[in-house]
Amino acid sequence: MFEQVTREHEPSGGAALSLTLLHQVIATPGTFLVALPLAAFVEAVLRETHSYSVFGELVVVLICLGVAVLVGWGIGYIFPHHAAYGYWSWVVPTAFFMLIFWTEVGFHNSSFTQQARKAFYPDDNSIDFTLGTIPWLQSFSYSFGLRLGVRYKRRNIESATSAR
Numbered sequence: 001m002f003e004q005v006t007r008e009h010e011p012s013g014g015a016a017l018s019l020t021l022l023h024q025v026i027a028t029p030g031t032f033l034v035a036l037p038l039a040a041f042v043e044a045v046l047r048e049t050h051s052y053s054v055f056g057e058l059v060v061v062l063i064c065l066g067v068a069v070l071v072g073w074g075i076g077y078i079f080p081h082h083a084a085y086g087y088w089s090w091v092v093p094t095a096f097f098m099l100i101f102w103t104e105v106g107f108h109n110s111s112f113t114q115q116a117r118k119a120f121y122p123d124d125n126s127i128d129f130t131l132g133t134i135p136w137l138q139s140f141s142y143s144f145g146l147r148l149g150v151r152y153k154r155r156n157i158e159s160a161t162s163a164r
Helices: 014-048 054-078 091-107 112-120 127-162
Strands: none
Touching (some): 014 091, 014 127, 054 127, 091 112, 091 127
16 A cells, blocks of 8 residues: 555656656766766866867866766666656756856846856856756756667667567
């Protein structure tokens, strides 16, 4: 009576909410904290070789997004039945990002273009880009990686069962 699974053995109620929150934590702060040391190392190497520019910041962003896709793919591949709870993990960071963006534009009387430049243009001085935009983009990448992992896992299962 108090079990939180459906007849198809899918989680429901508190278990489903827990899985959704777990995916949210993994998608945004989790992948960011995993990618940050690697990206900082690459950034330090690029600065030492004097080849750091906007291209260097782009490499850091691509590393962060790549880590998010790989983590999402791994979780989708290992736990394909529970991956559906993480497909929409980009919604909360998007709402948070939009709220912060419009609050900055509205309350501080900064222009839209000035705030957009801080949020979307990679700059050494822009903490908004590093702590706002990159985790927001990583949540999309994590969801995409989940879908890829589940799709790849299903193809492997289908090919294994059809070969028998």
